[in-house]
Amino acid sequence: MHRPIYLDCHATTPLDERVLAAMLPYFTQHFGNPASVAHQYGWEAEAAVQLSRQVLADAIHAAPEEIVFTSGATEANNLAIKGVAEAYFSKGRHLITLQTEHSAILDPCRYLQTLGFEVTILPVQPDGLLDLDILEKAIRPDTILISVMAANNEIGVLQPLAEIGAICHHHQILFHTDAAQAIGKIPLDVQAMQIDLMSLTAHKVYGPKGIGALYVRRCDPRVQLAPQLHGGGHERGRRSGTLYTPQIVGLATAVQLGLDELESETLRQVELRDRLWHKLQPLTGLHLNGHPSQRLPGNLNISVEQVDGQALALGLQPIAAVSAGSACTSAKLEPSHVLTALGRSPELAHASLRFGLGRFNTLAEIDRVAEGVIETIQALRSR
Secondary structure, three states: OOOOOOOOOOOOOOHHHHHHHHHOOOHHHHOOOOOOOOOHHHHHHHHHHHHHHHHHHHOOOOOHHEEEEEEHHHHEEEEHHHHHHHHHHHEEEEEEEEEEOOOOHHHHHHHHHHHHHHEEEEEEOOOOOOHHHHHHHHOOOOEEEEOOEEEEOOOOOEEEEHHHHHHHHHOOOEEEEOOOOOOOOOOOOOOOOOEEEEEOOOOOOOOOOOEEEEEEOOOOOEEOOOOOOOOOOHHHHHOOOOHHHHHHHHHHHHHHHHOOOHHHHEEEHHHHHHHHHOOOOOOOEEEEEOOOOOOOEEEEEEEEEOOOOHHHHHHOOEEEEEEEOOOOOOOOOOHHHHHOOOOOOOHHHHHHHEEEEOOOOOHHHHHHHHHHHHHHHHHHOOO
């Protein structure tokens, strides 16, 4: 049976075979608990975990002691936001984030509002970028945290992290970024960008699902964090639970491969993305969502006039696996909150497609998808 071409790499990516090869020995041969320090099995697992911690730290210019392993970016986001709120509530109870953030940011913020915290959710410009002047004006004496994602999961827009970090540092406010979509795809430097907390995950960068990490700065300033999981005092007391060694090895291997191939893969994906956009130009009523160039190399998000969004998504299923509307809430009928934040009408937000190009896509696939998209849209318009 013919399977559709996979172009949904912002939802998840296939596991790279090189990552799988690195993981396999830790399921069967080196299966020890990293916390078992009395014998060789534990030492082997601990050594793998520490090496992986060093790889991740080097990838973002951090120290290995600043890496906390989690079950993924959602847990890392919750640990960052709730952990900071609980640790700093005596200093202030005001947080700032954006309308276009992932629900793993917005929902913890809404939860904190039920506990008496105040959250300012800033708008973005029509291209998806944050207006830094608006950010400055939103800061209050009791602001304790600003959370802005590095790369948007729907429109791929890359926020100016270094400039945001400078503003946060100037006002002595902690800066958190959700870098789930960015790690291994764009350069990240927590020192140069003055980032205090950074959430990471493996499955967006050809690693396994179920593993992520949170970077927590330990000096200038030393970030205080209230743990959200209690049990065995793992991860220096910041996140209890037996470390999943195969997944941790997979995360580190995936990130390292992404960095090793960053330059060549960026050029290749930009070429494929631009070719897809060019091939779709014969369509009328086509809108690009998000900044035209300040976006992830493999991201193309479009809205199409005079087409029913659900019919478009169904029509494309045999051709390509893409996301229609919001990625993590695509089962809902509400228009994407990211696209409506850009000023798109509900109709255009519904009739949107997110193409997430990845490592294993080819030029021939792009041409085939472009033809299929055009044929599908023309057929729907002719009804």
